[in-house]
Amino acid sequence: MRGKASERLGTERSLGNSLRLDSARLASDLRARIRGEVRFDEGTRALYSTDASNYRQIPIGVVFPRDAEDVIGAVEVCRRFGAPILSRGCGTSLAGQCCNVAVILDMSRHVREIVTVDPATKRARVQPGVVLDHLRDWTERYHLTFAPDPSTHTHCTLGGMIGNNSCGVHSLMGGKTVDNIEELEVLTYDGLWLRVGTTSEEQLEGMIRVGGRRGEIYGKLRALRDRYAALIRSRYPAIPRRVSGYNLDQLLPENSCHVARALVGTEGTCVTVLEATVRLVDSPPARSLLVLAYPNIYEAADHVPEILAHKPDRPRRCRRRSGHLHKGRGHAGGRFGIASRRRWLAPSRIRRPEPGGGQRSCSCPGGAASSQLQPAGHEAV
Numbered sequence: 001m002r003g004k005a006s007e008r009l010g011t012e013r014s015l016g017n018s019l020r021l022d023s024a025r026l027a028s029d030l031r032a033r034i035r036g037e038v039r040f041d042e043g044t045r046a047l048y049s050t051d052a053s054n055y056r057q058i059p060i061g062v063v064f065p066r067d068a069e070d071v072i073g074a075v076e077v078c079r080r081f082g083a084p085i086l087s088r089g090c091g092t093s094l095a096g097q098c099c100n101v102a103v104i105l106d107m108s109r110h111v112r113e114i115v116t117v118d119p120a121t122k123r124a125r126v127q128p129g130v131v132l133d134h135l136r137d138w139t140e141r142y143h144l145t146f147a148p149d150p151s152t153h154t155h156c157t158l159g160g161m162i163g164n165n166s167c168g169v170h171s172l173m174g175g176k177t178v179d180n181i182e183e184l185e186v187l188t189y190d191g192l193w194l195r196v197g198t199t200s201e202e203q204l205e206g207m208i209r210v211g212g213r214r215g216e217i218y219g220k221l222r223a224l225r226d227r228y229a230a231l232i233r234s235r236y237p238a239i240p241r242r243v244s245g246y247n248l249d250q251l252l253p254e255n256s257c258h259v260a261r262a263l264v265g266t267e268g269t270c271v272t273v274l275e276a277t278v279r280l281v282d283s284p285p286a287r288s289l290l291v292l293a294y295p296n297i298y299e300a301a302d303h304v305p306e307i308l309a310h311k312p313d314r315p316r317r318c319r320r321r322s323g324h325l326h327k328g329r330g331h332a333g334g335r336f337g338i339a340s341r342r343r344w345l346a347p348s349r350i351r352r353p354e355p356g357g358g359q360r361s362c363s364c365p366g367g368a369a370s371s372q373l374q375p376a377g378h379e380a381v
C-alpha cells in the first residue's frame, strides 16, 4: 500500500484549528521506522473511522505494530510530527472511544501474545491485543479464568478492557477489570516506558527524590492525590459498577497507590499499554441456573437484594423477547409454565455437579421458577 494515489491526495491534513501535518511524510517516516504495516489509504481510514458507537471521525492513518518495539517507534515518529495517537483493540466501544483524528495503533493484529500463565500465583502476562476468550481458553487448562467478561468476550481485547474498565455478567464473581490488574507496562507519549503497579510510600518518596521524568510524573500524581484525597474518600460513589471517570481512588495510600489500577479506564488518554499482568480466578467447574419469572420489571427489581444474599455469580435480567424461555422450545420457561410472565431474572450460581443432576422445578416467592444444572462454559439461557 505504499504511495497509493489516495494517500497522495491532500497530504496536508488539518487537525482542528491550529495543527496541520504532512500525512504523506508521516506515513513514509513510519514505514521507515517500524516493521508493521502502515496504511494511510482512504479505504483503511474509512474502515477505522468508527467503532461500535454512533460516532465517526476519519483517522489520519492506521498502523499495525508487530510488537512493543514497533509501538515505541510509531509513537516516537508521531510525536515528532505532533500527531495524536489512539490505541485500538477490537473497536467494540460504545461511546466513540476508538474514533478520532489520530494515528490509530491497532494492537489486535500482531501484539497479541499470551506471554506467561502461572497457575501457582494465578497470574498471566498478556499483550494488549490478546482477545479475552483466547486467554480464557488457554487458562481453562489450569481451571482458571479471567473474571470480567463483557458480552463481546469473543472479540474484545485485554487492552480495550483495560482502556474501558470493562465488566460483564460475572463482575459479581470477580469484579471489574480494575480489580484484576496487578501490573502494567506502559508508554507515555513522550516516550517513557514504565512498569507500574502498587507503590509504597517509601518507593514513591524515593522515585520523586531521584527525579527525572519518572520522578516528575510520580510527584504530580502524589500532589493530585493529596490535594483531592478528602473529596475522593467522601464523594467517590461506593457502587460496584463504577466505571466512569478516572480511578483516582486507586492512588490513595490505603489502596497502595496502585498506579496500574489508576490507569484502568483512562481510555488511552494517559498511556499506551504495552503489557499487562492480570489476576486469574478459579473457573467454576459447573453452574446451576435458576430462572425466576415476574409480572413486571419493578417486582423483579424488588427481589434482587434477596437474590444477591444467595451470592449468585451472575444475576441477569431477560426480557420476554430475549429469552427462548417462552413458546416451549424445550427450554425452562416453556416446560414449567412461566411463559406468560413478562420479565425474568436468571441468577446462576457456581456449584459442583450432583449425581443425577439435571433440570428441576421449584416454587419460589415472587415468581415461578425453574433451575438447570449446566456444565461450565455453557450459556445459561
Ligand SMILES: Cc1cc2nc3c(=O)[nH]c(=O)nc-3n(C[C@H](O)[C@H](O)[C@H](O)COP(=O)(O)OP(=O)(O)OC[C@H]3O[C@@H](n4cnc5c(N)ncnc54)[C@H](O)[C@@H]3O)c2cc1C
Pocket: 051, 052, 086, 087, 088, 089, 090, 091, 092, 093, 094, 097, 098, 107, 128, 149, 150, 151, 152, 155, 156, 157, 158, 159, 160, 161, 162, 163, 164, 165, 166, 167, 168, 169, 266, 267, 268, 269, 271, 272, 273, 274
Ligand atoms: C454488543 C455489545 C455488548 C457489550 N457488552 C459489554 C458488557 O457486557 N460489559 C462491558 O463492560 N462492555 C461491554 N461492551 C463494550 C465493549 O465491548 C467492552 O468495553 C470491550 O472490553 C472493549 O474491548 P475492545 O477490544 O473492543 O476495546 P476498544 O473499543 O478497541 O478500546 C477501548 C478503549 O481502550 C483503549 N485501548 C485499547 N487498547 C489500548 C492500549 N493498548 N493502551 C491504552 N488504551 C487502549 C482504546 O483507546 C479505547 O479508549 C459491549 C459492546 C457491544 C458492542
